[in-house]
Amino acid sequence: MFKKILSTVIKEKTQSSATESLEQRLNEIPNVSGKQEIQVSNNKLLKDENSFQAREFKLEDNQFSSQVENLEVHKVDGINTVYYLKDFITLRDEQSINDEIYDLPTNSWVDLTYSNRRLQKWGGDVTQKGLENQKSLPTFLEALSAKLYQSKISPKKPNHVLLNEYQKGVGIMPHTDGPLYFPWVNSISLGSDCIFKFYKDMQSYRDGVEQARVLLEKRSLVIFTDEAYKEYLHTIDDLTSDIVLLQIDQDESSNDLIKVVKSNVLNFSLTNLKKQIESLTLEQALKEDILFKVRDNPDFNYCIEIKRDKRISLTIRYVPECQIAPQN
Ligand SMILES: O=C(O)CCC(=O)C(=O)O
Structure with a gap:
């Protein structure tokens, strides 16, 4: 019989507490180890390697399998230190990563009582002293961490992953990721597109004054670091569809292909959506x-409605060995 692992229900408090690092509260969640204890008839406990930890996993090769020469070509204009890489993983990888996620022990999921979102954390507990109770990542997450590092996209080899599963219509409250991580977030989207927004602070959020709006397409990677990491809150609205506004200065009877002049999503020029729209009249x-x-x-004179679906995001980060105490 498997050792019972407590299932923990995290209650997020009020809106203002949503700006605290969720990660700090996540440390209440027990880690799911690669090894579980199996009780046998003579009462001796044996250790057994879990299949999800031991099994092979290989990502398909694509343009991001080798070194990325210049991350600046993926920079999102209009906000500092945000990068967007469409098709970071292939369609087949998206499916196989999805399969791996749903093969993980079901008790790794933590349900949030206030939201139709649930999450898993992998790698260990994020603390002031660094990553405690460190566990190796399941092989498919290790493959993503290696891809990010070997391609020289991520300056550090990620050792921690948060999986968020959002049912259709569900987002995440504005928050920052806090000081315990190396300030470089790699976030991969599976299953659905959505709009990701940055705000200067909670007051700007309440006033509806946003700093930036970025379209996250499925299979994409978004990176935010330095200024965007430290100075802005990030959030996803609770919506069943997202609207992308466009300015198109063309005659409707023209046989020319569409040329989008401007969009309200700052990364429009880097998206697959641009390619799709601009292949039509x-x-x-x-x-x-x-x-x-x-x-x-x-x-803006035109818009596209992008319907949401169930979405999974993989927030892949590096937790430094230990936090350096500030010098006075
Ligand atoms: O789902 C996402 O892309 C964002 C997740 C997020 O903000 C987080 O894990 O802190």
Whole structure:
């Protein structure tokens, strides 16, 4: 019989506490070890390697399997220190990572009582002293960590992963990731696109004054570091679809392919969505209900509605060995 691992229910408190590092509260969650104790008839405890930890996993090769020459080509214009890499993983990788996630022990999930979101943490407990109770990552997460590091995208080899599973319509409150991580977040999206927003502080959020809006497409990697990590809150709205606004200065009867002049998502020029829209004429896109007209907006005249689905994100970070005490 497997040793009972407590299932923990985390209760997030009020809105203001959502800006605290969720990670600090996550340390209440027991780690799921690669080894579990199996009780046999003579009462002796044996150790057995879990299949999810031991099994082989290989990511498919793509343009990010080798060194990325210049991360700056993936920089999101209009906000400092945010990078967006579409198709960081292949379609097949997306499916196999998804399969691996649902093969993990079901007791690794932590349900949030206030939200239709649940999460898992891998790697250990994030503390002032660094990563405690450190555990090796399941092989598929180790493969992603290695890909990020070997491609020289991530300056540190990630040792910690948070999996968030969002049901359709569910997002995450504005928060920062706190000082215990190396300030470089790698976040991969599976299953659904969504819009990710940055705000200066809670007051700006309440006032609806956002700093940036970035489209996260499935299979993409978004990175935020330095200023965007330290100075902004990040959030995903609770919505069943996201609207991307566009400015297109073309005649509807023109046979030319669409050329988007401007969008309200800052990374539009880096997305697959741009490629898809700009492969159509305006007439086609309107006829097929891909684009819709926007009225009474001085900046944008068309929009696209992107329906959400269940989404999983993998937040892949590095926790330094120990925190360096500030010098006085
Ligand atoms: O789902 C995401 O992309 C964001 C997750 C997040 O903000 C976090 O894990 O702190």
